[in-house]
Amino acid sequence: MSDRAMAVRVRQHVNPLSHKFRQDIAVPDWSTIYKQPSQPLHLDIGCAKGTFLLEMAALYPEQNFLGLEIRHPLVVAANERRDRQQLQNLHYLWGNANVHLGKILGGLPLHTVTIQFPDPWFKRRHHKRRVVTPELVATLAALLPAGGRVVLQSDVLEVAESMVQQFRAHAAFRSTCTDWLPQSPWPVATEREKCVLRKGLPVYRWQLERCAL
Ligand SMILES: C[S@@+](CC[C@H](N)C(=O)[O-])C[C@H]1O[C@@H](n2cnc3c(N)ncnc32)[C@H](O)[C@@H]1O
Helix, strand or coil: CCCCCCCCCCCCCCCCCCHHHCCCCCCCCHHHCCCCCCCCEEEEECCCCCHHHHHHHHHCCCCEEEEEECCHHHHHHHHHHHHHCCCCCEEEEECCHHHHHHHHCCCCCEEEEEEECCCCCCCHHHHHHCCCCHHHHHHHHHHCCCCCEEEEEECCHHHHHHHHHHHHCCCCEEECCCCCCCCCCCCCCCHHHHHHHHCCCCCEEEEEEECCC
16 A cells, blocks of 8 residues: 555644543553564654654664654554564554653663654643653653663754753753754654755754763
């Protein structure tokens, strides 16, 4: 089936604070999902249709990839696409990063986290819906080992600055750059990134490392 044929209709934004996104979710037995569960894990928070990870997983079979996404129909479609490509190092999970992240990884060896073009929630009264919060940063600090990597991207300067400030405010994270990265550290662009670059608009990118405390 072509990607056009599998297009799914979904709401453009959902409110992550709503009750229905705060209930328990089923976490799979990772040994039945990944062919080699001990491979380093790259977690992409808010992966949408998951095209970025689909391409990354094909390029890097020695790593595992997990996309966490709050819009359920996108997760179902992404896993179907993963199955058609027979990738055994990739999975998409329905969940709310601000609620479920601490419980989903089990023993998987997290190594890299990407948060790319998160919903900007421009209105001040909606800022509390943004995915990067001090609690999310603390959860990632607890999950990532020393040397683990966090890559942040946004086309909205205020959102990018807010994400960077929150990670820099946590003692466990150290920036590995001193200014916005001139280009993506990845050979693959995300869905939103492709759209932004096509319009010739800037992208703000930052990278941090989990330090040994
Ligand atoms: C603007 S899209 C960007 C998608 C993709 N990262 C890209 O760069 O093309 C942000 C995505 O994050 C998802 N999202 C928002 N809040 C979330 C949360 N709390 N947990 C998981 N996913 C979330 C949204 O549903 C949406 O698919």
